[in-house]
Amino acid sequence: MISRTVLKSAFAATLTASLMSVLSASADDNEILERVKPTGQLVVLEDNATTVPAAAAAEAAPATADVGKSTYDTACFACHGTGAAGAPITGNKDAWASRVGQGLDTLYSHAINGFNAMPPKGGAMNLTDDQIKVVVDYMIGQSS
Numbered sequence: 001m002i003s004r005t006v007l008k009s010a011f012a013a014t015l016t017a018s019l020m021s022v023l024s025a026s027a028d029d030n031e032i033l034e035r036v037k038p039t040g041q042l043v044v045l046e047d048n049a050t051t052v053p054a055a056a057a058a059e060a061a062p063a064t065a066d067v068g069k070s071t072y073d074t075a076c077f078a079c080h081g082t083g084a085a086g087a088p089i090t091g092n093k094d095a096w097a098s099r100v101g102q103g104l105d106t107l108y109s110h111a112i113n114g115f116n117a118m119p120p121k122g123g124a125m126n127l128t129d130d131q132i133k134v135v136v137d138y139m140i141g142q143s144s
Helices: 004-036 054-060 064-080 093-101 104-113 129-142
Strands: none
Touching: 064 129, 093 129, 104 129
């Protein structure tokens, strides 16, 4: 028969191991929560919100070229930075000359609706048509 001392020791070891497991799991969860926490906040104004003063708007929003570049970097570079699927490489004046010659409306239409291997909006369906136009303007500016 197993003595009480052995049973108590086994019970204490099991309890300690279980407690350590729970504590380390919660520490891991806390570390994960810290890594994936939101980095900003979205403020939604009501429909009847008044306009923001121009100075405040200028400070709050980056310049259009900056928006074009950041959108390009996140949504367009994979193809237009490498030439994947025949995409014209941003900065290659020869590749863009014939496209620019077709006119802005055609370029905007191709970017918004898709063209050849390029899906509509380059696959970034969360972008508005105006945002697509800004990034097209950015790519043209870099390729002129």
